[in-house]
Amino acid sequence: MQKQVSTASKSVPHTSPGGRLYDKLEPYLFLLPAFSVFSVFLFYPFLRTIYLSFFLTDKFGNAKVFWGVRNYTDLFASSSFWASISVTFQFVLIVAFGSLIVGMITSLLTAREYPGSTIISASYAMPVAIASAAASMAFRMVFHPTNGLLNIIFGTQINWLGSPEWALFSVSVVTIWLQSGINFIFISAGLRGVPDELYESASIDGAGYFKKLFSITIPSISPTLFFQVIINIINAFQSFSQIRLLTQGGPGDATNVIVYAIYRDAFFNFRFGTAAARSIILFLIIFIITLIQFRFEKRSVHY
Amino acid sequence: MKRLTMSKKRKLNNIALVFMNLPIVLLILTPLIYTLAISVMPPSEIYKNTLIPSTVSFGNYVRAFTNPAYSFSKYIQNSFVVSISVMLGQMFTCSLAAFSFSFLEFKGKNILFLLVLSTMMVPGEATIIANYLSISRWGWRNSYQALIVPYLTSAMGIFLLRQHYLAFPKELREASRIDGCSNLRFLNSIVLPLSKPALGALGAYVFLNTWNQYMWPLLVTDSDAYRTVQVGISMLYDIDAEALGLMMAGVIIVIVPSLSIFVFMQKQLINGLMAGAVKG
Numbered sequence: 001m002q003k004q005v006s007t008a009s010k011s012v013p014h015t016s017p018g019g020r021l022y023d024k025l026e027p028y029l030f031l032l033p034a035f036s037v038f039s040v041f042l043f044y045p046f047l048r049t050i051y052l053s054f055f056l057t058d059k060f061g062n063a064k065v066f067w068g069v070r071n072y073t074d075l076f077a078s079s080s081f082w083a084s085i086s087v088t089f090q091f092v093l094i095v096a097f098g099s100l101i102v103g104m105i106t107s108l109l110t111a112r113e114y115p116g117s118t119i120i121s122a123s124y125a126m127p128v129a130i131a132s133a134a135a136s137m138a139f140r141m142v143f144h145p146t147n148g149l150l151n152i153i154f155g156t157q158i159n160w161l162g163s164p165e166w167a168l169f170s171v172s173v174v175t176i177w178l179q180s181g182i183n184f185i186f187i188s189a190g191l192r193g194v195p196d197e198l199y200e201s202a203s204i205d206g207a208g209y210f211k212k213l214f215s216i217t218i219p220s221i222s223p224t225l226f227f228q229v230i231i232n233i234i235n236a237f238q239s240f241s242q243i244r245l246l247t248q249g250g251p252g253d254a255t256n257v258i259v260y261a262i263y264r265d266a267f268f269n270f271r272f273g274t275a276a277a278r279s280i281i282l283f284l285i286i287f288i289i290t291l292i293q294f295r296f297e298k299r300s301v302h303y
Numbered sequence: 304m305k306r307l308t309m310s311k312k313r314k315l316n317n318i319a320l321v322f323m324n325l326p327i328v329l330l331i332l333t334p335l336i337y338t339l340a341i342s343v344m345p346p347s348e349i350y351k352n353t354l355i356p357s358t359v360s361f362g363n364y365v366r367a368f369t370n371p372a373y374s375f376s377k378y379i380q381n382s383f384v385v386s387i388s389v390m391l392g393q394m395f396t397c398s399l400a401a402f403s404f405s406f407l408e409f410k411g412k413n414i415l416f417l418l419v420l421s422t423m424m425v426p427g428e429a430t431i432i433a434n435y436l437s438i439s440r441w442g443w444r445n446s447y448q449a450l451i452v453p454y455l456t457s458a459m460g461i462f463l464l465r466q467h468y469l470a471f472p473k474e475l476r477e478a479s480r481i482d483g484c485s486n487l488r489f490l491n492s493i494v495l496p497l498s499k500p501a502l503g504a505l506g507a508y509v510f511l512n513t514w515n516q517y518m519w520p521l522l523v524t525d526s527d528a529y530r531t532v533q534v535g536i537s538m539l540y541d542i543d544a545e546a547l548g549l550m551m552a553g554v555i556i557v558i559v560p561s562l563s564i565f566v567f568m569q570k571q572l573i574n575g576l577m578a579g580a581v582k583g
Binding site for chain 2: 024026027028030031033034035037038040041042043044045046048049052060061105106109110114115116117120122123124125126127128129130131132133134135136137138139140141142144147149152177180182185186189234237238240241244245259262263266267272275276279280282283286287290
């Protein structure tokens with residue numbers, strides 16, 4: 001901050017003769033509170049994480065031995081890292097498209113007003129307000145192996161959270177539920193933007209509901225759907241509470257997504273260097289996905 | 304005649320739509336309804352796999368607050384203190400920064416604004432380790448400031464308010480400047496009162512997000528004195544895994560404030576979400 005202030009006071013032209021120093025500093029003073037927080041809790045720790053990823057650390061997180069890129073190469077050479085990446089991508093894809101489909105169906109079913117549509121819409125949007133931790137605890141009961149809703153209804157005795165075949169699926173269901181609300185809200189907003197005339201002329205041509213859905217609705221809202229998939233992917237990559245509260249990454253490594261692996265490395269094994277390297281890899285993945293989105297948005301502006 | 308059949312058709316259509324929605328609404332609401340049912344169910348019925356409680360008892364809610372093994376009311380108090388502080392803090396820092404970015408001219412403005420936007424690209428996980436280490440080094444673990452200070456500003460808040468300020472008529476600022484009104488006074492007595500919708504959106508969104516936080520409070524608190532609700536309800540499980548009803552009562556209690564914001568400030572919340580989701 002100080003640097004910016006001093007360079008600015010040199011070069012801002014004097015607007016009034018004898019213009020007070022304060023007037024020149026004021027814009028920066030207004031930015032100071034926000035930038036102090038950003039500097040201490042965002043810029044610095046981000047750079048620090050990059051730095052730590054090149055070191056071996058002690059258990060208090062102090063950089064001890066310069067390790068070059070070995071934290072990274074060790075990760076790339078370990079099968080458990082690739083297992084974690086693979087689990088993460090499966091989870092992310094199931095969640096991204098699962099919640100998109102739920103959002104699509106719910107917003108299509110409430111696309112026009114009818115008696116009760118307000119309260120139905122509110123129910124579909126509601127999961128946006130619910131904490132992932134609270135929802136996880138609720139689903140813990142739904143998935144309970146002996147007294148849970150799912151096994152009671154289906155008459156099964158499946159260990160939803162404790163068996164390798166079901167754990168990832170179960171955690172994905174919770175995440176789809178959590179994300180369905182935001183998908184509903186955005187896709188509904190997209191649907192409201194489709195001009196009525198398009199449907200009217202199609203109706204005159206005698207097009208049925210599904211014909212209109214696939215030839216008008218979906219193409220018209222495809223930018224919204226794309227944007228929403230990206231948001232779903234980024235959110236899914238960052239899921240933590242569900243994993244921590246429902247499966248702790250297990251059984252085995254069946255639900256050990258990248259974020260949970262970071263948590264395990266740093267806060268159970270005190271391997272802050274490796275954890276930092278994993279964080280940077282996660283950052284790069286999300287960064288690339290964001291760039292793809294920007295690219296696409298720029299392109300779609302020309303349409 | 305034709306009109307009548309049209310409206311009849313419309314009515315039938317409406318009824319069909321409601322019936323198509325019902326199973327999906329039920330599916331979405333089930334986890335919460337089921338949680339509520341378990342929380343008021345006599346314990347014996349939980350273990351007999353009953354779905355609908357025969358009698359309603361609020362014993363679990365009383366126990367959640369009175370059981371000496373955990374300080375549930377303290378968690379709630381902590382979450383309110385933290386969420387309200389973060390909310391007010393963001394309103395303060397983001398109003399000032401957004402004002403500077405929209406009403407004032409200064410060198411480096413574009414670069415600084417880009418810097419703000421760039422923070423949206425950094426996921427929390429890429430900073431959480433280093434932040435945890437800083438907090439530990441300063442001896443801030445188990446304190447309100449550890450829960451509050453790192454969240455006292457956000458790019459989303461600055462962005463949301465700046466969009467709102469940019470829509471202000473330029474003449475308003477000119478007129479007040481001629482009257483000798485300082486920037487701070489202009490912000491305080493003209494801009495902020497006219498920005499209630501944007502501040503409401505920011506406030507609802509930030510309060511809810513903070514109330515719903517889990518990972519950061521889990522890392523920086525391990526004493527009852529500073530533990531927040533989301534970590535607290537999972538503790539109910541750690542203390543007594545068999546007390547399913549108690550656990551579910553805890554979940555319901557913690558969801559009430561979130562749902563209240565959703566019900567009473569839905570419009571503001573959705574506006575906040577729309578601005579927040581740009582960040583991804």
